[in-house]
Amino acid sequence: MEGVIRKQLLYRTGVEYGDYALNHVLGCAHGCKYPCYAFLMNRRFRNISYDDWIKPKLVxxxxxxxxxxxxxxxxxxxxINMCFATDPFMYNQPEVIKLSCDVIALINSFGIPVRTLTKGVYTLVVAKVSNHPENSFGVTLVSLSEEFRRKYEPNAAPVSERIKSLFAMHKCGIRTWVSIEPYPTPDIIAQDIDELLESVSFVDRIVFGRWNYGKLNYPDPDRFYREMAFKVLEFGKKEGIEVVIKKEVRISG
Known part of the structure; x- marks a missing residue:
């Protein structure tokens, strides 16, 4: 895998539920077709093409x-968040995963917890390297449909593998969470959010956010996301799960 050199890695993030963050990889092999915010920003400011983006480079x-x-x-x-502009546990990318494990071990050695998010999977190696009680490992999950995954997240891990690996981390006594963002409107895919929520009822935290890519054709999307947000909040209350509703989801009005 090719590499790049950077002058700085850690930065203070402006994300509403973030603190400090790092991106130790440039690009992402998952090639999501939403398209992802990270790719859009890199295409705009670094003139990176999609073909370049899906060939990740280690820092x-x-x-x-x-x-x-x-x-x-x-x-x-x-x-420290891992990561907002790449994926620390890219599916079938062992070099990325190895570096991510080394990063977690180093960060934890300074007494600082990490919060990771992936569309890949976690392995026993990841569980063993986790050495802080406040570490939190998450997956992005916006649909249980493999058809949707193949269309919008073509090179990411199958949905069932993500859930299975996250549950394994939970069984190891490690804090887990799920990002239900970008959640699609019914014209993109008709699905039952209750079924999705039940599949991750073991997590400690849920973050919910809307589809923010281009103009939505679905009638009254604000109302739709308000209804979905209330379902997520009620589910969290019932199961004792912390819930974060992203600010762009208007839950009043």
Missing amino acids: DNTIELLEKELPKLRGKAKY
Whole structure:
């Protein structure tokens, strides 16, 4: 796998549920067709094509940078997000996964927890490297349909594998969460959100957000997302799960 060199890795994120973050890989092999925000920004500011984007490049000096930057965040960072502009556990990308495990171990050695999110899978190796009680491992899950996954997340892990691996992390006593974003409107796919929620009833946290890619053709999407948000909130209340509704989902009005 090709590599790139960077001058800085850690940054303070403006994401509403974020703190500090890092992106130790450029690009993402999953090739999501939403398209993803990270790809749009890189296409706009770095002139990266889709074909280049789906050929990820490791940041070769990741560990060197972290060894310099992490001491400054000891006792300051609540946690570090992995990642907002790439995927730390890309499906069938062992080099990315190995580097991500090394990163988690290093961050945890400074007493700082990590919060990861993937459309890949977690393995026993990931569970063993996790060494902070506040670490939290999540998957993106917006549909249980494999047909939808093949169309919009062509190279990501099958849905059943994501859920299975997340449940395995839960059984290891590790905190887990799910990102239900971007949740599609019924004209994109007709589905039952209750069924999706039940499939991840073991998680500690749910983040819910709307489909933000282009103009929606579905009539009154604000009402639809308000109804879905209330279902997620009620489910969280019933199951004792923390729920975060993204601010673009208007739950009043």
